[in-house]
Amino acid sequence: MQVDKKKNQIISQVVANLKTVFDPEIPSVSVLDLGLIYDIEVLDDYTVVKITHTLTSAFCPMADEINQNIKNSGMVDGIKECIAHITFQPPFNMDMVPEETKMMMADAQHHHAMKMAKGDIEYQGKLLEARQSDWKD
Numbered sequence: 001m002q003v004d005k006k007k008n009q010i011i012s013q014v015v016a017n018l019k020t021v022f023d024p025e026i027p028s029v030s031v032l033d034l035g036l037i038y039d040i041e042v043l044d045d046y047t048v049v050k051i052t053h054t055l056t057s058a059f060c061p062m063a064d065e066i067n068q069n070i071k072n073s074g075m076v077d078g079i080k081e082c083i084a085h086i087t088f089q090p091p092f093n094m095d096m097v098p099e100e101t102k103m104m105m106a107d108a109q110h111h112h113a114m115k116m117a118k119g120d121i122e123y124q125g126k127l128l129e130a131r132q133s134d135w136k137d
Helices: 005-018 063-073 099-118 127-134
Strands: 026-030 037-043 048-053 081-086
Touching: 005 037, 005 048, 005 063, 026 099, 048 063, 063 081
Parallel strands: 048 081
Antiparallel strands: 037 048
């Protein structure tokens, strides 16, 4: 079997670009590292890239932005069109996230919590307050 060097080069460039695309709700981990990219294909005599991906949720409010950023990632040298195809088969779940990425996410969370504990940053969320307002005596 012969290695298709041109195809591999295109895919390598797309992968490098995908490492710079983030879900705004999880800004510390790329969509690639999250396991959201299912397939990268090079089609039509090396002029089209098709990236099949999913989202963390079918109701993701940032779906259009993420899809566009993924599409832009496929536009490397010599590519005339990139198709960013969203699928929910299989649906995303945390089991799809590589262990290495889970550890990186835990480290980022710990780092953020330590900054809050030291008073370097303020708590920005409203989750706890929203839950407390729902509590009844």
